[in-house]
Amino acid sequence: xxxxxxxxxxxxxxxxxxxxxxxxxSRFPNVEAEIRENKLGRKRIWVxxxxxxxxxxxxxxxxxxxxxxxxxxxxxxxGDSLGFMSHLTLFYEDDPAVSLLVEVKVPKxxxxxxxxxxxxxxxxxxxxxxxxxxxxxxxGAPDKRRLFLPEDFPEGIYPLRLDEKGISEEMxxxxxxxxxxxxxxxxx
Amino acid sequence: MRLSPLIPTVLRNLAKKPATNLxxxxxxxxxxxxFRGRLIYDVDKCVGCRMCVTVCPAGVFVYxxxxxxxxxxxxxxVFCSQCVDVCPTNALKMSDEFLLAxxxxxxxxxxxxxxEEIEExxxxxxxxxxxxxxxxxxxxx
Numbered sequence: 001x002x003x004x005x006x007x008x009x010x011x012x013x014x015x016x017x018x019x020x021x022x023x024x025x026s027r028f029p030n031v032e033a034e035i036r037e038n039k040l041g042r043k044r045i046w047v048x049x050x051x052x053x054x055x056x057x058x059x060x061x062x063x064x065x066x067x068x069x070x071x072x073x074x075x076x077x078x079g080d081s082l083g084f085m086s087h088l089t090l091f092y093e094d095d096p097a098v099s100l101l102v103e104v105k106v107p108k109x110x111x112x113x114x115x116x117x118x119x120x121x122x123x124x125x126x127x128x129x130x131x132x133x134x135x136x137x138x139x140g141a142p143d144k145r146r147l148f149l150p151e152d153f154p155e156g157i158y159p160l161r162l163d164e165k166g167i168s169e170e171m172x173x174x175x176x177x178x179x180x181x182x183x184x185x186x187x188x
Numbered sequence: 189m190r191l192s193p194l195i196p197t198v199l200r201n202l203a204k205k206p207a208t209n210l211x212x213x214x215x216x217x218x219x220x221x222x223f224r225g226r227l228i229y230d231v232d233k234c235v236g237c238r239m240c241v242t243v244c245p246a247g248v249f250v251y252x253x254x255x256x257x258x259x260x261x262x263x264x265x266v267f268c269s270q271c272v273d274v275c276p277t278n279a280l281k282m283s284d285e286f287l288l289a290x291x292x293x294x295x296x297x298x299x300x301x302x303x304e305e306i307e308e309x310x311x312x313x314x315x316x317x318x319x320x321x322x323x324x325x326x327x328x329x
Binding site: 177178179180182 | 247250259261263264294299303
């Protein structure tokens with residue numbers, strides 16, 4: 001019984017995720033890549049990359065699958081560093097597609113990243129959002145205008161920052177509860 | 189010129205009765221079961237556990253520590269019914285009322301447990317406390 005099991009399992013094909021991780025690791029030895037599985041059995045590749053390897057890695061992913069789809073770019077404030085995470089979908093001709101997340105962290109005193117809108121044109125929209133929301137600058141982005149914030153929003157204030165560059169107490173408005181308003185002041 | 193393919197349907201519909209509800213003249217369309225209408229608060233059942241304050245996404249509740257109750261302003265309510273689900277004593281429930289238009293956002297019907305009621309309850313609680321103390325003193329003597 002045991003022997004039969006090993007015979008069946010031996011010619012196991014590597015899954016699409018494993019192939020992608022293998023390809024990334026052979027090209028970029030310094031990149032951390034792992035496959036995580038959630039409770040529904042969906043596999044995702046999490047890639048943690050340094051700032052120097054970020055753009056070459058993105059170009060390599062495009063090379064790996066010219067149909068690669070850039071879904072979303074997410075910015076985050078980690079206290080001492082700023083994070084930027086890109087979600088990509090590769091090899092989606094046959095279900096299930098490979099879901100891949102690329103995470104870069106940059107220090108707050110030098111928040112710059114290379115722009116990748118020449119590889120994935122839609123990335124520019126997310127980069128514009130990141131630039132106004134956490135103040136992470138994308139070098140060489142062709143369009144650095146604001147995307148969501150209004151014209152009269154003060155310069156140098158980034159709404160999604162958790163430190164002193166974020167929005168201050170005075171900027172937060174509350175329409176107030178009638179019980180609290182009657183006792184003067186809307187703030188509890 | 190080609191005639192529109194809709195013409196036969198339009199002609200057929202011209203002969204039919206209108207399928208509308210003439211609202212102010214007749215009753216509105218009946219609400220389904222478990223309809224989430226105006227929030228109703230039962231002050232006597234409330235034990236002041238603050239679960240509704242935690243769960244409310246719209247800031248309807250203000251906790252009153254002196255009387256251990258909450259005061260509500262449903263002008264902000266989004267009818268999500270989370271407070272009803274979480275309330276351990278069923279002091280909150282959803283009614284079938286949905287005609288809630290008003291000229292004043294601080295209208296009587298949007299506020300549960302008003303200032304006067306709070307003051308009244310405070311007085312009552314104080315009296316109870318005094319009575320208790322008096323009873324204790326009497327016991328000790």
